[in-house]
Each structure stands twice: as structure tokens, then as C-alpha cells.
Amino acid sequence: MKIFFIVNPTAGRKKALAVWESLKPFIDFPYDFALTEGPGKATAIAKEAVKAGYERIVAVGGDGTVREVARALSGTEALLGVIPAGTGNDFVRSAGISQNPQKALETVKNGKVRCIDLIRVDDNCFINVAGAGLDAEVADAINKNMRFLRGAPAYVTGLFKVLATFAPRRAVIEIDGRVLHRKVWLVSVGNARYYGGGMMICPDALLDDGLLDVCIVNSIGRMELLRFLPSVFTGKHKNHPAYEVFRGKKVRVEFERPTKVHADGDVIGTTPVEFSVEPGALKVITGEYNSASFR
Numbered sequence: 001m002k003i004f005f006i007v008n009p010t011a012g013r014k015k016a017l018a019v020w021e022s023l024k025p026f027i028d029f030p031y032d033f034a035l036t037e038g039p040g041k042a043t044a045i046a047k048e049a050v051k052a053g054y055e056r057i058v059a060v061g062g063d064g065t066v067r068e069v070a071r072a073l074s075g076t077e078a079l080l081g082v083i084p085a086g087t088g089n090d091f092v093r094s095a096g097i098s099q100n101p102q103k104a105l106e107t108v109k110n111g112k113v114r115c116i117d118l119i120r121v122d123d124n125c126f127i128n129v130a131g132a133g134l135d136a137e138v139a140d141a142i143n144k145n146m147r148f149l150r151g152a153p154a155y156v157t158g159l160f161k162v163l164a165t166f167a168p169r170r171a172v173i174e175i176d177g178r179v180l181h182r183k184v185w186l187v188s189v190g191n192a193r194y195y196g197g198g199m200m201i202c203p204d205a206l207l208d209d210g211l212l213d214v215c216i217v218n219s220i221g222r223m224e225l226l227r228f229l230p231s232v233f234t235g236k237h238k239n240h241p242a243y244e245v246f247r248g249k250k251v252r253v254e255f256e257r258p259t260k261v262h263a264d265g266d267v268i269g270t271t272p273v274e275f276s277v278e279p280g281a282l283k284v285i286t287g288e289y290n291s292a293s294f295r
Contacts, residue, residue, distance in 0.1 A: 003108070004054040005033035005083075006042050006069055008061030016061045016085035023060075023083065023101050029109065036065070046072030055079060056285065058108055062086015067127050067264050074118060074125055074281045081108040081285045087197065088265070090128050094192035094207060096287035096294075107287045114294060115280035116207040119191045121263055125278060129195040129202060130263035132253050132271050133169070133186030134217075137162045139262045155196050159229070168219035170256040171271075175214055175248035183219040187253050189275045190215060193235075193293065195265060203235035204245065208294050210279035214246040251275040 009017035017035075032054075036042045042059065046069045049057050058081035059069040066082055073080050083104045084092045091097075097111075098104050118125040141158040173180040173187060188195075190202025190213040205213040220228065220242045231237040238245070253261075254272035261273045286294075 001029065001056065002054045003029065003031045003056045003058065003081075004049040004052075005031060005058045005060055006036065006045050006049070006065070007033060008036045008042060008059075008065040008085075010036075011061030011065055012086045016065075019083065019085040019101050020060050023105060026102055026105060036061075040068065042068035043072045050076050050078050056081050056108065058083060060085050063088055063091050063128060063264055064266075066091050067125075070118065070127050070282055071125055073283070074278070077283070079113055079283045079285050081111075083108070088195075090194035090197065091192060093194045093198065094128070094205075094293045095284060098287060104287075108285055111285040111287055114208060114284055114286050116282050116284050117191055117210060118278040118281045119189065119212065119263065120276045120278050121261075121268060121273065124263070124268070125281070126191070126263040127282075128192045128264050129188055129190045130261070130268075130275055131186060131188035131215075132255065132259050132261045132273060133171075133184060134159075134162065134166055135186045135188065135196070135201075136260035136262035136267060137166050139265055140260050140267045143265075143267065155199070163222060163225075169259060172252075172254045173214065173216070174250075174252040175246050176250055178246075178248075180216075180246075182216060185217040185219065185225060188215040188217075189213070189251050189253075191277070199232045200235040201232055202245075203238055206293065206295055208280070210277060211247045211249060212251055212275060212277050214248060214251055216244040216246075218242045218244065249277050 007020045056079045059066045060083040138158040142154045188201045190205040193205045202213040252274045258270040
């Protein structure tokens, strides 16, 4: 079994390198590894590892590192393993992989192999959640102005900053040809359940059902929105009357004026935008079976 580890030393506020060094004494099988040197490098390294015949390629870092490696492994026979060492680590929450690096290493060796879907936007694929509206605006504020905050504290700070100027907007949402007209705070398109460091925006999303969960937060007052958002961490928000869910394979979102679009926490452009699902595109080594994440 040929295993290659791709380590992003800057992930998790540079904690990933320390995680990797602490993990190496527990690796009891032959392996090779490489350190990334900047954005996009994990994809390039993973492509070379696939060409070299490595059967399991393991991302050591956060969701950004996982996404870059996934792009290289999509459509190949190579298996993706994950050692969580980022700040949010949202993908492992959905994939049944432990947040503990040593337990995650055991999954790399002995976990189940499952084929999961990916979200595609133009020529890029994403692993967790994409969307447009308030959450994309918050992601933009965090990425530009809050480098020293992560997870829930960063989201709350960014939210209050954005709410000073952002308001619900009219949107046209097309799902497999069905057209919806709404006035919304946001539209999230989920392959997995989590984003933003544990926010369960798409609580019923399945990684392997060949569908995208289209989760809409319709227009409500700002104070009601602030009461609504904490329930996203538990999934109880799905019972709120302003929250709707649809499922489909192709989704197009257009706002009344250009609005920021995010995917896996990074702003990738503005609306209009089209999302599609790439069924079974990635083979992942997962942990214990989780009926809420897989069929």
C-alpha cells in the first residue's frame, strides 16, 4: 500500500506542521510526504503522486488543503485520506473522520472507502458548501479583515460588520429547470452539511446521493435573523418558517444585482452563478458509518 502525505504547514494558523511532527512517530507503514509552499501547490503535488502510483494520498491541513487534493484525485482511483489540522475542519465532520489526528491516522489505514459527490462551478470542484448572499459577504469580510480570528468568533464579528449594509435581495433560483422567485438573505448549495467551523447550514445533505441541497434563508427582520443564526450550529434552524430546502443536480442563482458567491469559505466571484453535482467523483477513506452523512 503506497501512501503519500501532503502537509500544508500554514494550515490552522501554522499548527498543521506541529500536528504532522507529532504524528510521524505513530506511522507504522512505509510512506512519503511533501510540504506545500503556497496556494494551489497541494493540487500539483497530488497530481504527481497519482502519476507515481500512490494508492492513498492524505491531506494534512484544513478544508482548503483537502479541497486542493480532492481536485487532483477527482475521477481517479486514488483514495483521499484526511488528517484534520486546520481551523474549521468541516469536511471531516461530514465524512465521519475524527478530529483527533491519531484516530484519523487509524482511519487512513483501516477506514471504509466511499465514493462521494463534488460541487462543480465552472472548471473547479468543491467539497462542502457553496452559495451566494449574506454568508458570502461575511466570508469576504473575514478573509479581508479578520486574519487573526477563525470559526464562530470570526463569523459573528464579520456578520455584524456586513449587517450594517447588507439587506435581503430578490433572487431567481433555478433548480433542474424549476424556477423560484424569492427575496432572500442567502442561498446555500450543500454537498456536505457543515461550513464556517461547525455551522450545519445543510443539516440533511448527503455526500453520496448525487444531489445538491439548496438551502434558502428567506427575508426576515435583522433581529429575527440574529435569533435564527445560533440554531444553525445544531441544525434546529430547519424548522424555522423562513428556511426552505430543495434538492437538485443543477442550480442557477441570480440576484437582482451582482452579489458575492463563496465556495468552501472562499469568495469565487459574483452572481449569476451555476452549480452542478459531480456524482461519485471522489473516493474517500471515511470513519465510522454515519447515516446522516451517507445514504
